[in-house]
Amino acid sequence: MTHSQPTEFEPPRADVIEHAQAAYSDLDTQLTAFFEEFRRVDLIYGAYGRRCGLSFSAYLIFDYICENDGTSQREICAYTLLPRQTVNNVINALASQGLLRLEGSKHDKRVKRIHFTDEGERYRHEVATPVREAELQAMAALEPDERRAMIAYVDKFMNALEQRIGGLEV
Incomplete structure (x- = not known):
């Protein structure tokens, strides 16, 4: 399932990140660098998905x-x-490739539950298992205190952002 390839986005990593980490850096530059790093997550997984023949949406x-x-x-x-x-389109395409099967829910027959077929399980192992291992290795590259700090700081930022955006008048 391949779609036309979007133009690659190259974040201005080195310049923006170096400037954002400088003691004199302004909040706007730091915010830009922070969001560039979050954008890289989509780029990394999107590129891997394309190598596996999946669009970004299909990979998600x-x-x-x-x-x-x-x-x-x-x-x-x-x-x-x-x-x-x-x-719906992605689920139908994956099902037509024999990777997924849909079953009516035991509680509500109108709801279809999505399961991997045997072929889907093999594909899952081929595609998802290496990614999970890479994610674990990347996390292990950080010291335990760094991992805890990263999670705590991102959580603190997200809580503050949610509170402030939630309070905006539209």
Whole structure:
């Protein structure tokens, strides 16, 4: 499942990050550098997904199903923030490739639960397992105190951001 390749985005990493880390750096530069780093996450996973023959949306959906076997399209939409039609198209394409099967929910037959087929499990192992190992190795490259600090600081920033944006008048 390959889509046209978007223009590659190259963040101004070295310059922006170096400037943002300088003692005299302004808040705007630091905020830009911070968001550039978050954008890199999408770039890293998007590039890997394309190498596996998946669009970015398909990779996001596939990754979510890997962690949530038996999920529904509604749950995928809520988590990924992708439109229902996009999720439906990707699920149907993966099912037509023999990677997924849909079953009616035991509680509500209108809801289809998404599961991997045997072929899907093999593909999952081929695509998702190496990524998870790479993620664990990347996290292990940080010292335990660095990992805790990273999580704590990002959480503190996100809580402050959520509070301030939540208080904005529209």
